[in-house]
Amino acid sequence: MVDKRLFLPEQWWSDAYASRRAQCDVPKEVVFHTKPQLAAEMVRRLHESGTLPFRYITADCLYGNSPEFWAACEACVGTVACVAVPEETRCWLAPVATATKSSTSKGKGRTKRVVTTPGTPLQSVAKLAQQIGPRAWYRRTVSEGTKGPIVYEFARKRVTLCKDDQPASTVWLVMKRTLGAEPRYWYYISNAPVSMPLRVFVWLSGVRWAIEQGFEETKTELGMAHYELRKYTGWHHHMLTCMLAHFFLWQVKRRLGKKSSGAHSVTGEAVAREGAALENLYPAGGPPVGAMDAAAQSCGVSVASKKSALRRLMDDQRSPPTGLDTAWQDAIGVLK
Numbered sequence: 001m002v003d004k005r006l007f008l009p010e011q012w013w014s015d016a017y018a019s020r021r022a023q024c025d026v027p028k029e030v031v032f033h034t035k036p037q038l039a040a041e042m043v044r045r046l047h048e049s050g051t052l053p054f055r056y057i058t059a060d061c062l063y064g065n066s067p068e069f070w071a072a073c074e075a076c077v078g079t080v081a082c083v084a085v086p087e088e089t090r091c092w093l094a095p096v097a098t099a100t101k102s103s104t105s106k107g108k109g110r111t112k113r114v115v116t117t118p119g120t121p122l123q124s125v126a127k128l129a130q131q132i133g134p135r136a137w138y139r140r141t142v143s144e145g146t147k148g149p150i151v152y153e154f155a156r157k158r159v160t161l162c163k164d165d166q167p168a169s170t171v172w173l174v175m176k177r178t179l180g181a182e183p184r185y186w187y188y189i190s191n192a193p194v195s196m197p198l199r200v201f202v203w204l205s206g207v208r209w210a211i212e213q214g215f216e217e218t219k220t221e222l223g224m225a226h227y228e229l230r231k232y233t234g235w236h237h238h239m240l241t242c243m244l245a246h247f248f249l250w251q252v253k254r255r256l257g258k259k260s261s262g263a264h265s266v267t268g269e270a271v272a273r274e275g276a277a278l279e280n281l282y283p284a285g286g287p288p289v290g291a292m293d294a295a296a297q298s299c300g301v302s303v304a305s306k307k308s309a310l311r312r313l314m315d316d317q318r319s320p321p322t323g324l325d326t327a328w329q330d331a332i333g334v335l336k
Contacts, residue, residue, distance in 0.1 A: 004239045005038040026232045036066030047076040057081040082190040082204040087126035091159035125187045129175045174201045218246045
């Protein structure tokens, strides 16, 4: 999480809520924006600033169905967007030929683009998915679950999207479904190049899980959703604090490594990195007497108190310049 916006319902911007906005110190320059518009603003700001370079953009149907958000994604030159869309999204199978049609309404001339390719009807992505033969679906394992591999089938087609009953941009339509007699379907559109391999779409279709996991961790472990604030500025301070705390703990986890299954859960130097001597991983300067022999010196601790490996990682001048200190400072620069 690197940015934030407070969404206020549209009714908050009516005259009836003027006193409430004043009580909450909502700035006068702030106006109503939908969630996709707020997201589009964040994407544009992050891309234009260049503070945190990124290559891919993913989003759920709420944002994938928004023209403003899609326009912001396309404006980010050098990136690839892969966003979910609802099943009623309409399109034509590409390529399609178009022509300009002129008409007159109430004395005013109008022009619009129309599709002239015969035998290419306008249809929903759900209907298009039902017409794809079994040989066009590719079975892929996306991850390893607690009950075994998680497997889906994928198919893709080049389509031209429909906007206001006129042909718009040509994109990849990626379809994903579960196995079985009654599969469940998901649909994504992407502005990726024609040469983009299927494996990238498979990865992008599931990468949002990590984002959702980050939100869940910040809400349950760091209290992001546990607040009773009354001020606009207070909400932003609370969100920023939670975001920084999550980023900090994420960096700690990367540096300390996975939790050990050894005695006392103490991480050895090979996991905790340079400078994490065994005596510094215990509150009392070493393991309990008789608790660890010479053969068990490589076992180890994920989090220790007092003079811990975490403290040494932050203070030790021998740590590489790309370590925790630099990452923490970078995070503050991105979020402030």
